[in-house]
Structures are given as structure tokens and as C-alpha cells.
Amino acid sequence: MFLFVTRRFGSMVLTMLVVSLLLFLLLELQPGSVATKVLGPYSTDEQRQLWMEKHGYLDPLHVRYFRWLGDAVVGDFGQSTRFKVPVGEVLWPRLGNTAILGFFVLLVVVPLSLTLGVLAGMKEGSVLDRSISVTSILFTSIPEFASAVFLSAVFVFSLGWLPGTSGMSGGFRLEQLVLPVMVLVLYDFGYVARMTRASMAEVMMTNYIRTAVLKGLPYRMVILKHALRNALIAPFTVIMVQINWLLSGVIVVEFFFAYKGFGALLLEASLNQDIYLIEACAMVAVFVAVGTQVVADIGYTYLNPRIRFS
Amino acid sequence: MSEQTAALPKPPSLALRMLRAIALLRESPVGLIGAAIIAFWTIVALFAPLLAPYDPNATISPMLYPGQTDGQGNTFLLGTDHLGRDILSRIIYGSQRVLMLAPLATFCAYIVGIPMGLAAGYLRGKWDTVLSFVTNVILSFPVLVLYVIIIATVGASAANILVAITFASAPGIMRIVRGLVLDLRNREYVAAAQTRGESSLFIMFVEILPNARGPIIVDACLRLGYVIITIGVLGFLGLGLPPPDPDWGGMINETRQLAMTFPHMAVYPCIAISSLVLGFNLLADGLREISLRD
Numbered sequence: 001m002f003l004f005v006t007r008r009f010g011s012m013v014l015t016m017l018v019v020s021l022l023l024f025l026l027l028e029l030q031p032g033s034v035a036t037k038v039l040g041p042y043s044t045d046e047q048r049q050l051w052m053e054k055h056g057y058l059d060p061l062h063v064r065y066f067r068w069l070g071d072a073v074v075g076d077f078g079q080s081t082r083f084k085v086p087v088g089e090v091l092w093p094r095l096g097n098t099a100i101l102g103f104f105v106l107l108v109v110v111p112l113s114l115t116l117g118v119l120a121g122m123k124e125g126s127v128l129d130r131s132i133s134v135t136s137i138l139f140t141s142i143p144e145f146a147s148a149v150f151l152s153a154v155f156v157f158s159l160g161w162l163p164g165t166s167g168m169s170g171g172f173r174l175e176q177l178v179l180p181v182m183v184l185v186l187y188d189f190g191y192v193a194r195m196t197r198a199s200m201a202e203v204m205m206t207n208y209i210r211t212a213v214l215k216g217l218p219y220r221m222v223i224l225k226h227a228l229r230n231a232l233i234a235p236f237t238v239i240m241v242q243i244n245w246l247l248s249g250v251i252v253v254e255f256f257f258a259y260k261g262f263g264a265l266l267l268e269a270s271l272n273q274d275i276y277l278i279e280a281c282a283m284v285a286v287f288v289a290v291g292t293q294v295v296a297d298i299g300y301t302y303l304n305p306r307i308r309f310s
Numbered sequence: 311m312s313e314q315t316a317a318l319p320k321p322p323s324l325a326l327r328m329l330r331a332i333a334l335l336r337e338s339p340v341g342l343i344g345a346a347i348i349a350f351w352t353i354v355a356l357f358a359p360l361l362a363p364y365d366p367n368a369t370i371s372p373m374l375y376p377g378q379t380d381g382q383g384n385t386f387l388l389g390t391d392h393l394g395r396d397i398l399s400r401i402i403y404g405s406q407r408v409l410m411l412a413p414l415a416t417f418c419a420y421i422v423g424i425p426m427g428l429a430a431g432y433l434r435g436k437w438d439t440v441l442s443f444v445t446n447v448i449l450s451f452p453v454l455v456l457y458v459i460i461i462a463t464v465g466a467s468a469a470n471i472l473v474a475i476t477f478a479s480a481p482g483i484m485r486i487v488r489g490l491v492l493d494l495r496n497r498e499y500v501a502a503a504q505t506r507g508e509s510s511l512f513i514m515f516v517e518i519l520p521n522a523r524g525p526i527i528v529d530a531c532l533r534l535g536y537v538i539i540t541i542g543v544l545g546f547l548g549l550g551l552p553p554p555d556p557d558w559g560g561m562i563n564e565t566r567q568l569a570m571t572f573p574h575m576a577v578y579p580c581i582a583i584s585s586l587v588l589g590f591n592l593l594a595d596g597l598r599e600i601s602l603r604d
Contacts, residue, residue, distance in 0.1 A: 134340065137595055138588060143539040145546040247454075
């Protein structure tokens with residue numbers, strides 16, 4: 001078990017290193033273009049030259065990469081050209097806002113999709129199963145921006161129940177979170193529900209469930225005591241991996257609702273070619289994605305008794 | 311052709327086999343609905359010049375609600391946008407762009423992903439280690455983060471979107487194909503081909519690949535739907551193809567600020583995208599159901 005955990009963390013660090021190298025090559029291969037992006041298109045050649053000298057951009061590529069990497073590891077990503085402050089000062093509060101959003105999304109998605117998935121998987125091919133499956137296909141087919149438009153059209157423009165933007169300018173307001181959370185839930189729950197359904201359906205076909213039914217156990221007990229325990233191992237992994245998806249989803253949702261979170265920040269940085277901010281955002285995104293993957297893997301081996309006791 | 315083979319019954323032609331495949335869909339109502347939606351949009355895209363009531367880029371009368379008629383007696387079934395362009399015509403012409411770009415991008419991703427998966431799954435060893443690692447690195451990016459960074463850095467054009475989608479999707483395809491090959495490589499017909507002394511390339515592409523087609527086709531349908539979403543999202547974020555030619559995602563991006571008073575401008579393109587994606591997802595579900603039944 002210890003060896004397994006170490007190996008997973010090792011591969012996580014290796015992945016992060018390769019990602020950082022790719023990112024660095026994509027964005028900082030040519031010092032001249034970095035200088036142009038930082039100083040703006042109207043800077044003179046002389047200014048750029050001076051800037052490159054001052055910031056060590058005349059050093060060889062590998063020297064620059066390792067210096068950048070060393071700074072990044074201790075959290076120093078440089079100065080944001082868009083916000084004119086150190087990257088960390090914009091990044092961490094934004095990340096916190098997105099964490100709040102993500103927390104509420106998972107708070108709704110997990111119980112909803114697990115319940116639907118288990119109900120559908122209990123009796124494969126039943127009317128309930130088919131209708132839950134088709135509903136979840138329907139909702140995964142609607143892209144986030146489309147459901148954002150639909151929901152706004154109904155709840156903001158027609159009924160006037162909810163605010164159409166979530167800028168949180170007047171302090172934290174729960175009602176401003178409702179629509180962003182709803183949009184993300186609608187897009188995400190279908191996938192988790194279908195995975196849960198598949199896992200549940202598989203468990204229901206096993207011999208020990210047949211034994212439990214045949215020995216006359218009440219159906220409720222069969223489901224709650226025997227089936228659920230094993231059926232819910234796979235969805236755990238799916239939910240952890242879902243966090244990776246959520247990071248994609250928040251870009252769209254935060255942009256649409258003007259929510260001041262990580263996704264909107266990444267988009268703003270990219271559109272404005274704020275390279276230090278892009279690098280920081282990308283590294284954080286990959287860190288979260290890879291980190292949850294590792295947690296998912298370790299959790300899976302821990303939850304699955306067949307692996308735990310072997 | 312030698313006399314021996316001439317005695318065998320002729321294999322059915324490709325057209326006949328495809329017809330049979332479509333007939334098979336009858337068994338799945340869900341799949342049939344999906345196929346019908348896709349057929350509908352394909353016809354719309356093919357006959358766009360005949361179906362569209364107006365020029366999609368012509369400024370006629372701005373900000374009309376659906377069904378309104380302007381001073382010159384022009385009626386707009388789905389209204390007009392902020393620049394006075396007919397929304398129905400833009401949606402009709404926009405379908406051409408989506409239905410060209412999405413299948414092409416998906417196809418490119420498979421052209422790259424399938425050989426990767428075959429090599430990793432059949433040759434194993436170093437090939438597998440290297441390809442799997444590359445795959446893991448690319449898949450560790452949240453997809454949209456990858457798209458946003460790439461497109462914002464290299465600029466938005468059809469070719470760049472194509473490359474970005476290929477780059478981001480090929481690893482997922484590689485994983486699926488690899489998994490299928492790991493299962494198929496131990497079959498008897500593979501062993502037979504190995505005994506005959508066939509080359510690895512022949513075994514991978516002629517013996518294994520055709521037998522893995524079922525799951526690959528289902529995956530392609532799902533992936534096509536997802537690529538359509540991606541193209542829409544890029545347009546919506548302002549990273550799509552440059553205006554003025556109609557693009558569904560771009561239409562939503564341009565008009566969402568006006569959604570307070572004119573929700574129809576964004577709602578109709580959203581319905582168009584969602585329905586097309588739904589078509590592919592339903593078809594994938596139907597195909598999976600049928601393939602599991604046999």
C-alpha cells in the first residue's frame with residue numbers, strides 16, 4: 001500500500017513537470033514575444049531589449065525554465081500584466097470563489113446522481129431505468145452555455161425570480177449562486193448517474209445478490225446491505241474525476257454569469273495574453289486535476305476490499 | 311480473380327451493408343430518433359441556399375421578435391439579431407459550418423488516436439509505456455483549459471481549432487482503442503495471423519482494427535457530440551471562427567448581452583446546438599444497445 005501511494009505521487013510529480021515544460025515551451029519559447037506581451041504592442045525594440053536584460057530573458061532556455069520552475073514551486077508566478085499585481089494576489093481569492101461554487105455543485109450532484117443511478121440500475125431495462133437513462137442523455141446533450149441561456153430566459157427574464165449575473169459585488173449572496181450551480185449540476189449529473197447505473201446493474205447480476213434474494217431477504221435489505229456497498233465504489237472514482245470536468249465547466253459558467261472565479265480568470269488571462277497568469281492558472285488546474293486523480297486511485301484501492309486485503 | 315474464389319457467394323456491396331446497418335436501427339427507437347435528428351440537420355446544411363429565406367449576413371431590420379414583419383413586408387420566423395440579420399437563415403447556414411468542422415476534427419482525432427492505441431495495445435513494451443505516459447499528461451489537463459490556452463495563444467482559425475481538437479481528443483481515443491486491443495490481441499485469429507508470419511502492421515490494421523469497430527463507432531458518435539459542444543463553447547467564449555459568417559456559438563456570444571430584452575437571439579442557436587448533440591448521443595445510445603444485444 002505504501003509503495004502504491006508513493007508510486008502514484010511520483011507519477012503525479014512527473015506529470016506536473018512535463019506539463020510545466022510543455023507550457024513553458026508554448027508560452028515562453030521566444031523571449032522577444034514574451035517582452036512584447038508584457039510591455040504591450042506599442043513598446044519600442046529598445047524597451048523590450050532592456051526589459052529582457054533586466055529579467056534574465058537573454059539566458060539560455062533551460063536556465064530560464066529552471067528559474068521559472070523554481071519560482072513557481074514556491075508560489076511566485078511573477079507579475080500579472082492585466083491586473084498589475086503579483087499573480088498570487090488575484091489567483092488565490094478567485095480559486096476560493098470557484099471552490100465555493102464547486103462545493104455547492106457537488107453537494108447537489110452527488111446525492112442526486114447516486115440516487116437516480118441506483119434506482120435505474122436496480123432493475124435494468126425497466127421503464128424507470130429507460131426514462132432515467134434518456135433523461136440523463138438529454139441533459140448531458142445540452143452544453144453549459146445553452147442551459148445557462150435557457151435557465152436565464154426562464155428564471156431571470158420571464159419570471160424574474162433570480163439575478164442574471166453573479167458578480168457578488170455587494171458581498172456574498174446565495175441567490176446569485178443558484179443559477180451557476182444549476183447549470184453545472186444539469187450538465188454533470190447525467191454522466192455520474194449513468195456510471196452509477198452501470199456499476200449498480202453489474203452488481204445486481206452477481207451471485208451473492210441472487211443468493212440474498214433467494215434466501216428470502218426483503219428486497220430493501222438486499223439493496224441497502226448487499227448491493228450498495230459494492231455498487232458505490234466505482235462512482236466514487238467517477239465523482240473525483242468529475243472535478244476535472246468541473247474545472248472546464250466553470251470557465252463557461254463563470255464567464256456567462258460574470259462570477260469572479262478561477263475559470264473566468266483563466267479566460268481573461270488567455271484573451272489578454274497575460275502569460276504569467278495563464279501559466280499559473282494552467283499549473284493550478286493541472287495540479288487540481290492530477291491531485292484528484294491520485295486521491296481517486298488511492299481511495300479506490302482503499303474502498304475495494306478485494307484490493308485492500310490482497 | 312481465381313476460380314476458387316469465384317465459386318463463393320459474392321459479399322454484399324458496401325451500399326447494401328450500410329442499408330442493413332440502418333435497418334438494424336429500427337430495433338432501437340432511441341437510436342432512430344437520434345438518426346432522424348442528424349438526418350434533419352444534414353439536409354438543412356446541404357440545402358441551406360434553398361431553405362434559407364434571406365442572406366445570412368445581410369443587414370435587413372434590426373431587433374425584431376420572432377414572427378414580426380418589418381416595414382418592407384419581410385417576415386422573420388425566428389426574428390432578427392442586433393445587426394438586423396435573419397436568425398433563421400443564420401442558423402441554417404451555421405449548420406454547414408458545424409457539420410463540416412466537427413466530423414472533420416473527430417476524423418482527424420481518430421486518424422491520430424487509432425494507430426497510437428493499436429501500437430500501445432499490440433506492441434506493448436516501450437511503445438505502451440511512452441504512449442500511455444504522453445496520453446496521461448495530455449489528459450491531465452481539464453479539456454477546456456487546454457483549448458482556451460491553445461486557441462488564445464495560436465489564434466482562432468478553422469485549422470487551429472482542428473489541430474487543437476485532434477491534440478486534445480486523440481489521447482482519449484488512444485486509451486479506448488488500447489483497451490480493446492488488449493482484449494483482442496489474444497484471440498485465435500490473431501495467433502493464426504502471427505503463425506502465418508504476417509507483419510505487425512497487417513495484424514493491427516487488418517486483423518484487430520475491424521474487430522474493434524463496434525465500440526469505436528459508438529465512441530465516435532459520443533465524441534462527435536462532444537466536439538460539437540466544444541466548437542460551440544469556443545464560439546461562445548469568443549475564441550471561435552471570426553465573424554461575420556454564421557457560427558452557432560458565436561451567435562450566442564454576440565447576443566447574450568441583449569438577452570434581457572431579446573432572449574430569442576440566443577435561445578434559438580442554443581436549441582440548434584443542443585438538438586444536434588442530442589441526436590449524436592441518442593444514436594450512440596441506440597447503437598450501444600443494439601451491439602450489446604447480439
